[in-house]
Amino acid sequence: MKIGVLISGRGSNLKALIDACAKADFPAEIVLVISNKENAGGLDIARAAGIATKVVSHRDYDTREAFDHVMNDALLEAGADFICNAGFMRILSDWFVAQWHDRQLNIHPSLLPAFKGLKVHERVLEAGCKVSGCTVHFVRPAMDEGPIVAQAAVPILEGDTPETLAARILEAEHGIYPEALRLVAEGRVRIVDERTVIR
Structure with missing residues (x-):
């Protein structure tokens, strides 16, 4: 590919x-x-x-x-x-x-569909969440919408700032983005009713 x-x-x-x-x-x-x-x-x-x-x-x-x-x-x-x-x-x-269509991936620093858009880490901390993470998804016209290929959960630690949380989530992104691309490139991902089915 x-x-x-x-x-x-x-x-x-x-x-x-x-x-x-x-x-x-x-x-x-x-x-x-x-x-x-x-x-x-x-x-x-x-x-x-x-x-x-x-x-x-x-x-x-x-x-x-x-x-x-x-x-x-x-x-x-x-x-x-x-x-x-x-x-x-x-x-x-x-x-x-x-x-x-169905040929474009995006990575977003939250567990979609939660916290779409910008200033994600600030909003996650303000909401008092205990877990955040990142999502690889197919791109659709609406921002941060589309069938999800992969997600990684990252725990929120006591005393986290937007910067410390962002750094840990970025590490997780580096792991799941290549793996999501591999799944797609190997033909193991199908989209059915706007959901992914992974073989």
Whole structure:
């Protein structure tokens, strides 16, 4: 499976995916990394691994869909047939999501469907939760919606701050994202009535 990865930041989940894809038995290869920010740290990680990169700044386009069309063209040109969002901080147009229906994964730092959106860790702590975690799911037009492929639970510890909780959840993300991609790339995930069935 040929993967395009969308990023906006430091690229720690990208690095986890790159490390997984470097293993001889992993059924996927990253062919392109796209960032909407030219200073994203993940671009350096991709280049160091010999992976093609492209910057598509959303500021250069009047509409979300125009921006998405340029990304779509770049992904197709690179031969990508699947997308992983790895800290990509842009809402995708319905048009783009439709082009990649059931061919795009996202990772979110909560146990969806709880705590969609931003400032997740602050909200989790304010709510007094005892457990949080992360979720890998297929992308749908609504934010942080879509069939769930994998989740990891992370206990909330006494004295946790948003920063300490985020760090532990990020470690869990690095474990489940490559494994979720492996399941999909091996053809072991089917979507039935907007739920995943994993063989």
